[in-house]
Amino acid sequence: MLQAIGLTSTPRRDLPPLVDDLTFEAPQGAVTALLGEPGSGKTTALRLMLELEPGRGVAYFRGRPLHRIPQPGREVGVLLGDVPGNPARTVRGQLRMLCAAAGVPASRADAVLEVVGVAGLRDQRLGSLSLGMERRVALAAALLADPCTLLLDEPAAGLSPRDRDWLHGLLRGHAALGGAVLFTTDDAKEAARCADRVVSIAAGRLVADQDAAAFARTRLRPRVAVRTPHAARLADVLGREARAAQRPVEIVEESGNHLSVYGTNCAEVGEAAFRHGVLVHQLADETGDARTAVTPEEAPVPQARAASSGAEASAEAAGTAAHSCSQASGPAPAGVERRRPAARPPASPVRRVGGPLRPLRYELLRVFGTATPALTAALVVAVSVVTALALARSGGASQSRVLAAWPELLPLPPAALGAGLLGALAFGEEYRYPALAAHRGTVPRRMGLLAAKLAVCAALALLLGALAAAADAAALHLVFGSGPLRNPDRWISPVVSWAGLLVGCAWAGVLASGVFRSATAGLAAVLAVPVGVVPLVRQVLEGPSAHPVAGAAARLRGLAWAQWPPEADRLLLGILRVMAQPVGTALLLSLMVLLCAYGFTGLRSRVRW
Structure with missing residues (x-):
């Protein structure tokens, strides 16, 4: 069972709350509709339940708030907005990546695609799906971890009638298995037709909490739908008979040959058409348009109007909606018990984006789910080869810079970029x-996710650097022979410097994109190291030093518990020499600053407002 108690949003101080002390329940084994006009606070209410929005109140999922559930993704399935994922990613690849995030087997992706009826689209790109197919894939993502509760925001928006019927059947099936379903809608007829309970809200406050039958009886108007080639003649006949019998009947001429008749039934309309010889193609009882929107301060009251010529009569359904509103002004309606205002609940925490349960597998699926790494590698190799050939032909550059394709005019070589x-x-x-997304409900493991991203990006950077250097060497040997290339006397320092530059740039991009939440900002931070930080570090390092650091490798060997071989001294000296360079020092400083900023902005799983 889903219980929402005292949900209240806390926007800026000069704005009213979008959701104001909202309390209701969505029982297990039933479909509950959260009904309201656009802007009434339906989506905000869902976000408050998922602790994605700052506010007060609490939502209990089978007796526990979301932040106290060990694996929330297996308790709550969510659909907020469009299908998450890169449009270039395949449907199956996206769901397999979300399986790694939720900690379920990868075979579950194919199973849910069968359930939602899009197994044949598993190899299609997300960007090529129609709206109906996209909604099915989004529901498949919500059902991945087999959750008990489904929270869906406007799941039928923009769907065809056939897709709507399929969706409602799926929700009914989930509820029949003992699950709880809560979906938002602004269509009263859809809520009455598809839900077992209807929770109506207006301006973020509770208006009514009714079962579907009571909602249809008190908030909707029954009508008779008529399809006839003589719509105008039949409307005139029904109007004259209603006036003669002094009955409140409203006739509305719809588009085409359709009529909507309120305040009567199929038998009376059919008999009138038969008496006057009017041909009728269709005659059916339907639930008509919703009544006028109800404010929290007033309950619906029965109304009746006399019929007039054409379509001037209006017959409102009798009865009032029994509901209670904790902050309604004025006396409560007869027979409706008024709640006493309860103590204001404590502020709810806001969950930050959590990491996946299988971070390394998730990151590998994310990286290789599109052609971005392959395209980046191909572009880097092509630019690196052209730059290396140009440097070798012009002369004046060292062999290390030629192999790295790093001219003096560029801040970074192509492989580092x-x-x-x-x-x-x-x-x-x-x-x-x-x-x-945060509403996927994965267990917060930001350190595991960060470590996986750093490890995968470091491996990709080293592979990209080795590929670019090998391509440059092969191109130089093919064009110029062995002239530009020779065996270096000291190869450890250049190799360590090359690897450190590549890994440092990759890590700077990872941390900066995590801090600023933008790939553009991450790449800008990578470029800011040689452009902005290196000149400042060079000014500091080029000054005279009163205490040289010679012999550091020997002193470090003496501090070690186990004696390493003498060959390791050259590797250690190469690392120290790289770190003493302005670029190495600038990268270390930048990574330390970005790591601290990432810790302040990303490692907090909860923030209290």
């Missing part, structure tokens, strides 16, 4: 195309 781009996409792509 490619590594920084792949790192910037690590978080930036998720914020642009949410693949691991």
